[in-house]
Amino acid sequence: MSNFGALYRYECKKLFGRKIVWISFGICVAAVILSLVAPLLGDYCIDGKFVGTNSDMYRTDKGYAKALDGRVIDQGLMEETIGAYRKIPQALDGHHYTYTEEYQQFARPYSEIFNFIRQMTGVQTSELMWSWEPSEGDFHERRQAYLASLWADAGLSEGEMDYWRRREARIRTPYVYQEHSGIDYMFSSYQTVGLMVLLVTAICLSGMFSDEHTRKTDQIILCSPLGKTRLYWAKMAAGVSFAAGGALILLIFTFLATMCLYGTGGFHAAFQIIYALSSEPLTCGQALLIAYGCMMAAAVFISAFVMVLSELLRSNIATLAVSTGLLITAMIVNVPEQYRVLAQIWNWLPWCFLTPWNVFGEYTLPVFGGYLAAWQAVPLFYLAAGMIIVAVGKPVYQKFQVSGR
Amino acid sequence: MELVIDRLSKQYKNKISVDRVSARLHKGVHGLLGENGAGKTTLMRMICGILKPTGGTVSYDGIDVSEEEYRAVLGYLPQDFGYYPEFTGMDFLMYMAALKGLGKTQAKRRAAELLQLVSLQEVAGRKIKTYSGGMKQRLGIAQALLNRPGLVVLDEPTAGLDPKERVRFRSLIQELGKESIVLLSTHIVSDVEHIADTVLIMKNGQLIYQDKWDGSRGNLEDFYLQHIGEGTVAGCGIRNGTEVEDRIGGDKS
Structure with a gap:
């Protein structure tokens, strides 16, 4: 047996x-x-001042994300986002911009979109906040350029780059934000x-x-x-x-x-x-x-x-x-x-x-x-x-x- | 039913553990005696196919030790081995039965029979980690008999048993010897004296004595002690392994 x-x-x-x-x-x-x-544990403080618990902040951010849920990341949303971030004063007295009241009040609700643009294009935060002109076309161009530089750094062959370009072309754009x-x-x-x-x-x-x-x-x-x-x-x-x-x-x-x-x-x-x-x-x-x-x-x-x-x-x-x-x-x-x-x-x-x-x-x-x-x-x-x-x-x-x- | 051991040897780097041992064993109990380090366990392991000899062969009714068919007729109780502490006695026997190729129904029936035979039926559902040394030893004997083996190799089977159990096991081994070839290694000379049909004595890896034991040569313990010493055994004329091979011609290959 x-x-x-x-x-x-x-x-x-x-x-x-x-x-x-x-x-x-x-x-x-x-x-x-x-x-x-x-x-979710612990407190969220700005400049040593208690603002809320991390759990509270998570709920706040989730609320902002829910408000953006289903929105197309197009020219309009990019302009809205950058506009909100431009309310943050440029002179920050050595503080991080996220510590400002303007950030908390105007920019934070768009932080998800701002971070998405920044990570997709590789553009520096300061450049994005102060000098970038929001444009859907420029967003896609910058993304392609950013990916090309990353692929070159990684030592990808021309064939591989072409393979990824074809994969990238199959991604449905414009992107739709979801919580x-x-x-x-x-x-x-x-x-x-x-x-x-x-x-x-x-x-x-x-x-x-x-x-x-x-x-x-x-x-x-x-x-x-x-x-x-x-x-x-x-x-x-x-x-x-x-x-x-x-x-x-x-x-x-x-x-x-x-x-x-x-x-x-x-x-x-x-x-x-x-x-x-x-x-x-x-x-x-x-x-x-x-x-x-x-x-x-x-x-x-x-x-x-x-x-x-x-x-x-x-x-x-x-x-x-x-x-x-x-x-x-x-x-x-x-x-x-x-x-x-x-x-x-x-x-x-x-x-x-x-x-x-x-x-x-x-x-x-x-x-x-x-x-x-x-x-x-x-x-x-x-x-x-x-x-x-x-x-x-x-x-x-x-x-x-x-x-x- | 015949176990043929032909010039079986095991040599390690600088030590010969078993040196050209030959024997033909038939149905009956064969007691293997020898000092610690004489090569008994090494010989038994080679007979069980878990240690490869450096020379010689072992076969049972013409089936080589390396074959699965050979292992199907073998029952082995090692001198010292570990159990699965989380298994119950019944689990362990069912697992061993599966390893021996028994079907579930057959295995259950046989395990129940053997648990009764070794008086463990009352504790069959208890985890092995709760068993005493003697109970574990009895379970070990039960696993060796699961497949109704034609060749039973028992290395110190009565170690850890109390005197009453030992006597019971002698009779059990004697019973087994009526149907199978039982090779029994032990330090307890009286066990061999009571139940063995043949006595084999090993010294320094060599089989220095092999013959039927009927008591006509006196007390086995004295005989054994003289044998493993330097002296010649009175009435036997056997001095060393080479002489044994020459003189006990009948059972040699």
Whole structure:
């Protein structure tokens, strides 16, 4: 009998029987809640004077955003926005312009549009406030020029630039503003959630194979008829589904918690409303689904990597040290853009990849005369690499010798 | 039903753990004696296919140790191994039954039988982490018998059992020996004396004695102590492994 199903269930039971799994999930859930609630905590002060709580200010800003919801970002709205900002006095006595009463009264209601124009065009705040003549045509020209300079800095080839120009041309303009604080927070917390998913995967699966070597249970497992063959696949299937399922649960939890706290608006807005530098003709909702898919693919890859490492090193501490070491390295090391190939490889490694700017970054993979964007190429790469790692791990597992105890 | 061990060796960098051991074992209980470090556990691991020999072969009715069919007729109780503390006794047996290829219904029936046999039926639903050492040992014996093995390898099966349980297990092992080849390694010479049909003695990786034990050579403990010492055993004329291989021709390959 194959007994794969039974072995799979028992491997899952072993996993869920480990306290560390529940503890790390609990910590993740607490961290997600904390990261979502934190911006609402504390006081908002100007020049040391209490103006309101952050929660009050959030509600105020949300009210302003709601007032702009559904408005087309055209010549008229640009003029309104810049006009409101020009009420701020130029002489600020060393204060930041946001500390002025004029900003709070006239400009703040348009801050969402002002920031959108600034991020889309790369124009300096002061230039935008004092010398830019609001013009829809100039806005689009400046955006194209800004993107071209960014692509050149990133070392994109002419073919890649052309690919992105074509993608950019498919974006529906003029943009329509939509209140989007909920989905915005989801993208803001994406990197944190991604980091937690990878960390939890590494923690929970680091003992998948090594625990049995440490406990010496391997002796009775490896001499059983299915212990050297089907058990390997059952363990791998349990680990991979645990990682993917865990990531999904955490993402769903983050999604629901964010929706409850910050609202459900903005799913149909153009992705540029949140991530101005992207040239993807996507809505925010589509981009979020893609980003979540990338995170699950990364979790699958990491699970395969950690499990095979667990068999190779035969120690969950060593496995955990290597996995977390890679995560920490990814957080502190940055490969400069001038080393294009190296930077691309580094940014596409799962430890670095899970950020909106990498998932929707400008690097592409040339395939059969066309190009694949990062979010198209990387998940496929993760799944293929995961399968290769699992296949490579099998002979290592089968050839293990119980000796020297 | 025959287990053939042919010039089986295991050599590490600067140590020979098992040195050209040959034997043909048939139905019955075969007691394996030897000092610590004599190579008993290494030999048993090679017989169980979890340690690759550097030389020689092991086969059961012509099936090589590396085959899945070989593992299907094998039941192994290691000297020391860990359980899954969060599993209940029943869970553990069902898991091991799945590993041994038993279907769910068959596994449930067999697990219940064995839990009764090792007197654990009352605590089958309790987590293993609450079991005493003796209970764990009994559970270990139960898992080794799940697949009704033709070849049972028991490394110190009575360690951790109280005297009453030990006596019960002797009879159980004796019963097993009627249907299977049972290779039993132990430090407790009296266990072997009571239940083994054949006695094997290992010293420095070599099998220095292998023969039927009927008590005609006196007390096994004295016999064993003389054997692992430097002296010649009275009436036997066996001095070292090479001589054994030459003299006990009948059971050698």
